[in-house]
Amino acid sequence: MPSTTASNPTPVEKSRLLRFTGHSYFRQRLVLSLLSGRPVRIDSIRSDASSPGLCDFEASFLRLIEKVTNGSHVEISYTGTSVLLRPGVIAGGNVSHDCPTSRSVGYFAEWIMVLAPFAKKELSLTLRGLTARQGDLGVDTLRTVTLPHLSLFLPLDTLSTLSSALELRILKRGSPPLGGGEIHLRCPTLAHLSTLNFIAPGRxxxxxxxxxxxxxxxxxxxxxxxxxxxxxxxxxxxxxxxxxxxxxxxxxxxxxxxxxxxxxxxxxxxxxxxxxxxxxxxxxxxxxxxxxxxxxxxxxxxxxxxxKRGCIDPAHQPMVLTLMALGPQDVARCRMGKLTPNAIQTMRDIKEGLGVTFKVKRVQDEDQTSAQQDDDDDEEEEDEDEADNHPKRIVPEEIMVSCVGINFRGFKKVA
CATH class of the missing domain: 3.30.360.20 (RNA 3'-terminal phosphate cyclase, insert domain)
Structure with missing residues (x-):
């Protein structure tokens, strides 16, 4: 259980300490601390709200982190508005967790999936609670979208040697408000990730x-x-x-x-x-x-x-950006639609926590160029009055994001 008193970091910790304010982006900042090995302190958590401090689902996520890691130490201030996490080893293993009905199991599984490939032992996670909630990833989306995005980073040379497949099984469904659902996630451990080069969205x-x-x-x-x-x-x-x-x-x-x-x-x-x-x-x-x-x-x-185009589902941009930064020391490239505020903040946090800087460049491919050219030709041929009755074709904004990874190896012992 997390401690309810927050102590001051040691001088050595202060030099490596990650500091953030506010309750936004809570999960990804804790995950970033575990991956970087640097302690993190989050202050001013709903300090001006009528009910200040951590919510039940955030405290539950901290307990889940303690279950999937070994040696992590969590300290929470008396008012609950400040949290200090001293990260340990991502242990994995068999884990079972009951989630509060204020958030769905997707809230908990989404960022645990980022930790799972780097665990010391294969993660076998059972989560119980709501399987769907507006604003969270549902279990069907986790299975059909999140897992394929994670599979983009599986090295092809290790697929045949994995001890088990990457899978998510829906054992029970639980609708709001009482829940009662159950899912089982299994993720194999990886010695390293592959370099992502996904630049063609296709049709x-x-x-x-x-x-x-x-x-x-x-x-x-x-x-x-x-x-x-x-x-x-x-x-x-x-x-x-x-x-x-x-x-x-x-x-x-x-x-x-x-x-x-x-x-x-x-x-x-x-x-x-x-x-x-x-x-x-x-x-x-x-x-x-x-x-x-x-x-x-x-x-x-x-x-x-x-x-919106792009190669990545907008809800999964932060996860893909994090895995790109953890990949080999090679240039990873990915074409995305308009970056979400969550993705933009993720890049800022990654730069501070892992020291990885992303290069962001606006893309205009042949389809976009031809569409724009067609619109320009139409405008020249038509009168102004006629052109007002024909709106321009909307060309979505696309971004090419690239970075050089840190070649994170995880905690699995390699013979």
Missing amino acids: IKKIRGIANATRVSPQMANRMIDHARSILQRYIPDLYLFADVYRGDDSGKSPGFGLSLVASSTTGAIYSSEAISRPSNQETGEEALTPEDVAALAARQLLEEVA
Whole structure:
């Protein structure tokens, strides 16, 4: 259990201490401390809020870090507004953790996946709680999007020698507010990562989706599938959505339904979206979402993500940037859409914690150039009055991000 008194760092620690303020980017800063081996102190955590200090899910994440590491020491101030982490060894092994229902299991698994490849022993992690929550990565997204992004960094020469496959199994689903879901994550240890060179987004070739339902009529899943198909089939013929209905003890403690969509390109780029049901709330005036509402929300979000282009799903930009910095001492390159605020802050934290600086350059490929040229030609041929009735084609902003890794080897003993 974390200590409730925060002591002052030693003079040696002060020279290596990472200092941050605020509760934002809490998980990635703790993970950065474990990977760099440098202690981290986070102050002013909701110091001006009516309920200052750590929330229950942040304290739970600290407990999970203590379980997957060996020798880590966490100190929390009396008010909970300051946290000091002295990192230990990423041990791995068999770990089981109960997550609070204020956040989904995706909140906890997302950044633990970044630590897992560098553990001393293979990580076998069981998480219990909500399997879906608006604002967090759902378990379907973790399995179909997060794991493939992590697989980009697996060395090809070690795939045949891995002790087990990188996998995530959904044992039980748990909808808000009571949860009751359970997942199992297994990640093999790696001696090193491979260098990422992902610069061609390609064109969308297929869309897949999972409509899940717990403790409600299976017809809810079918209604989501029908409505999502009516929106997406006009864009691409290779569209397959299927229902995943859980019953009995495997369906958790609360009724709910949701839809997860994944679009894949010809070069392996993946874009995702997810929407879940919402009960009516008389206090806020929010109305309940019907299956058609959920399907429309997920489908439109997917189209927006695809329109942003790039090779990386926007929600996974921080994870990919972190793994690029930990890769071999070679130039890693990745083409991304517009950088999210989380990704921008991640690059700043990586520069401070690992000493890796990213080169960011705006990209304009042949498709974008031809699209812009077509717009310019149209403007020259048309009168000004006619041009006002034809809006310009929107060319999304794309960024080429590159860096030289630190060749992080992790804690696995190599014979």
